[in-house]
Amino acid sequence: MPDIISTDFNLFYGDFQALKGINMTLKEKQLTAFIGPSGCGKSTFLRSINRMNDLIENVRVTGTLELGDLNILETTKLSLLRKRVGMVFQKPNPFATSIYNNVAYGPRTHGTKQRSILDDIVEQSLKSAALWDELKDNLHKSALSLSGGQQQRLCIARSLAVDPEVLLLDEPTSALDPVSTAKIEELLEDIKSKHTIVMVTHNMQQAARISDRVAFFLSGELIEMGDTYQIFSQPQKEKTSDYITGRFG
Numbered sequence: 001m002p003d004i005i006s007t008d009f010n011l012f013y014g015d016f017q018a019l020k021g022i023n024m025t026l027k028e029k030q031l032t033a034f035i036g037p038s039g040c041g042k043s044t045f046l047r048s049i050n051r052m053n054d055l056i057e058n059v060r061v062t063g064t065l066e067l068g069d070l071n072i073l074e075t076t077k078l079s080l081l082r083k084r085v086g087m088v089f090q091k092p093n094p095f096a097t098s099i100y101n102n103v104a105y106g107p108r109t110h111g112t113k114q115r116s117i118l119d120d121i122v123e124q125s126l127k128s129a130a131l132w133d134e135l136k137d138n139l140h141k142s143a144l145s146l147s148g149g150q151q152q153r154l155c156i157a158r159s160l161a162v163d164p165e166v167l168l169l170d171e172p173t174s175a176l177d178p179v180s181t182a183k184i185e186e187l188l189e190d191i192k193s194k195h196t197i198v199m200v201t202h203n204m205q206q207a208a209r210i211s212d213r214v215a216f217f218l219s220g221e222l223i224e225m226g227d228t229y230q231i232f233s234q235p236q237k238e239k240t241s242d243y244i245t246g247r248f249g
């Protein structure tokens with residue numbers, strides 16, 4: 001599975017430069033946490049990795065972003081890109097249909113029609129998202145009847161159903177209670193050996209608990225990136241140290 005490599009990546013919203021010369025390697029099958037104060041560009045960079053910023057007007061990018069031989073910024077095959085790079089948002093956003101249909105949606109879109117194959121994918125995806133035991137007898141219930149935490153795990157299952165190489169998560173637990181948060185952290189630990197995971201979080205303890213690597217952003221720049229233990233115990237830059245010790249942000 002290839003790493004994601006960003007080279008001299010800049011992003012502008014109109015005249016405003018939100019990301020400045022980002023050089024970064026996101027290693028395969030690792031969980032990288034993006035941290036930094038509000039407005040520093042974490043979500044903007046995350047969204048660049050599967051071209052979600054295309055939906056916003058007046059966005060301009062320069063530099064390169066690559067996933068192996070896939071040129072993320074130039075590819076015209078967005079549906080293939082988003083099959084390889086899935087995304088989960090802050091607020092759970094299940095479709096207003098059954099649990100089963102939510103998970104089967106991606107594989108169906110990519111051409112899987114056979115019921116037995118879909119059944120298998122739904123079961124495996126719900127198991128990966130630690131939902132199977134809870135939901136296996138109610139697969140045809142509306143996804144909207146689930147709790148917030150279950151809905152978010154369902155959204156993760158929906159992303160996993162197309163077996164993405166990369167999973168992007170934008171503050172996936174910030175709308176959830178501590179028990180649901182712990183369940184999501186546990187499931188991310190379980191799946192990270194199979195996927196490259198990139199997660200924006202405001203929760204320093206969460207980054208320390210589950211990430212392998214941490215990238216610290218400030219005012220659109222990548223200030224420092226390293227192994228999680230190193231970033232939290234021996235940051236190389238004063239700005240990183242100020243941030244993680246709570247002196248600003």
Ligand SMILES: Nc1ncnc2c1ncn2[C@@H]1O[C@H](COP(=O)(O)OP(=O)(O)OP(=O)(O)O)[C@@H](O)[C@H]1O
Pocket residue numbers: 013016018036037038039040041042043044045056
């Ligand atoms: N659609 C947009 N149009 C113009 N400016 C934007 C847009 N989206 C974000 N920005 C600006 O780009 C900068 C980076 O925003 P971004 O949301 O990436 O930051 P963030 O670090 O993820 O913040 P937060 O932690 O609050 O979500 C901010 O100054 C923000 O105001």
